[in-house]
Amino acid sequence: MKKKLKDSPEILTVKQLADYLQMDEHTIYRLAKNGKIPAMKIGAEWRFKKTLIDKWIEDKCLENVEKQKE
Secondary structure, eight states: OOOOGGGSOSEEOHHHHHHHHTOOHHHHHHHHHTTOSOOEEETTEEEEEHHHHHHHHHHHHHHHHHHHHO
16 A cells, blocks of 8 residues: 555655655756755755645745736
């Protein structure tokens, strides 16, 4: 049985984040490398704190709402 993300650790791998955001892993790598998504690099591996990702999503959604009002 596939493990649900809510049962997953607070720190996500690229694969876990790609699954969570329903995006391609290459897109996650590109966003992280370009500083477009909250990320940290540990050695050669990217890691993502789920709470920061959730806040990033919320902030991006609110940005879009504000742009629509202009």
